[in-house]
Amino acid sequence: MKNKRLISAGLITLFLVLMVVKIYGVTDILTLDLVRDRENPESRKKIAEIVLNDAGVSDQYQPEEVMSIRTFYGDLTGDNNEDLVIVTEIGPTVSYISAYAQDGNNFTFLDSIGPMATIENLELTKAPSLDRDFIVVRENINQKIGAFENSTYYKFYIWDNENLREAGVLPERVRTDWNLAWDSQNQTSPSDWRRIDMDADIAIQDPVNSELLITLYQRYLKSSDTANKSVPADDTYSVIAERTIPATLKWSPEWLYFIVSEKIDNATGEKVAVIEDMAYSPYALVPEYSDTTKNKYRILRKDGTQEIVDKGSVRDI
Numbered sequence: 001m002k003n004k005r006l007i008s009a010g011l012i013t014l015f016l017v018l019m020v021v022k023i024y025g026v027t028d029i030l031t032l033d034l035v036r037d038r039e040n041p042e043s044r045k046k047i048a049e050i051v052l053n054d055a056g057v058s059d060q061y062q063p064e065e066v067m068s069i070r071t072f073y074g075d076l077t078g079d080n081n082e083d084l085v086i087v088t089e090i091g092p093t094v095s096y097i098s099a100y101a102q103d104g105n106n107f108t109f110l111d112s113i114g115p116m117a118t119i120e121n122l123e124l125t126k127a128p129s130l131d132r133d134f135i136v137v138r139e140n141i142n143q144k145i146g147a148f149e150n151s152t153y154y155k156f157y158i159w160d161n162e163n164l165r166e167a168g169v170l171p172e173r174v175r176t177d178w179n180l181a182w183d184s185q186n187q188t189s190p191s192d193w194r195r196i197d198m199d200a201d202i203a204i205q206d207p208v209n210s211e212l213l214i215t216l217y218q219r220y221l222k223s224s225d226t227a228n229k230s231v232p233a234d235d236t237y238s239v240i241a242e243r244t245i246p247a248t249l250k251w252s253p254e255w256l257y258f259i260v261s262e263k264i265d266n267a268t269g270e271k272v273a274v275i276e277d278m279a280y281s282p283y284a285l286v287p288e289y290s291d292t293t294k295n296k297y298r299i300l301r302k303d304g305t306q307e308i309v310d311k312g313s314v315r316d317i
Contacts (some may be wrong), residue, residue: 136155193223
């Protein structure tokens with residue numbers, strides 16, 4: 001009789017545990033039911049716990065610190081499934097993007113991106129010539145480290161069957177203010193505020209070949225306010241130099257990136273992809289920075305690494 005009572009008690013305990021798992025999602029697996037129930041505080045906390053653990057930052061942040069969880073669906077793996085992307089916001093300026101492949105009623109973790117700044121928008125859209133979707137992120141960077149920057153970028157990511165990899169970065173807006181007096185050893189020097197201001201129009205020029213036409217409107221400005229230690233009012237700035245630059249980026253299935261062109265590395269003989277002509281950077285308008293930008297390329301190598309190199313170090317194919 002005693003054994004029967006122990007067995008009955010064990011079954012009841014198991015039943016209660018299973019009920020808790022079903023109701024509150026106490027599991028290390030991200031399930032479809034759990035995601036659908038994300039407005040439930042217990043489910044939301046569990047999702048945050050799983051996502052932070054998958055992103056490898058559970059030792060830095062607690063689930064209670066997660067301010068919001070946003071979900072997006074698309075075909076990340078080319079299996080015609082509704083895969084899942086979760087944006088986890090921790091405070092106003094720290095976000096993580098986590099990608100999951102659908103496996104029946106469960107989601108299998110693929111990879112994460114972060115930390116990122118403020119993610120204003122995220123879309124999944126078909127990648128040209130591939131069987132899967134891009135993750136397209138609109139990220140706002142608002143920081144005060146060395147300069148005052150408030151800029152917005154479009155960033156593309158693609159699942160390459162091993163990792164989420166960057167597939168392109170397009171500036172939508174760049175606004176940076178800095179004070180040249182900061183470089184002076186004389187603390188009483190008058191302020192000398194400068195500003196870079198850039199807007200970009202982005203359009204699909206050739207849908208068949210997946211070319212993006214980007215028009216960059218760039219201005220370099222100086223403020224007449226020499227007394228203000230904080231960023232001066234907009235109406236104190238006047239234009240020193242400005243230009244409009246058309247640029248074209250073409251999607252490359254080989255590089256899985258929107259590239260400018262291909263070159264040969266003179267030192268190694270390997271083919272590399274030019275992903276940015278830094279002469280097009282708005283900072284090339286600034287005399288102090290012009291020489292360090294106008295003669296440089298940002299290149300992508302076959303191993304996925306990026307480098308900034310002298311233009312003379314590569315040659316045409």
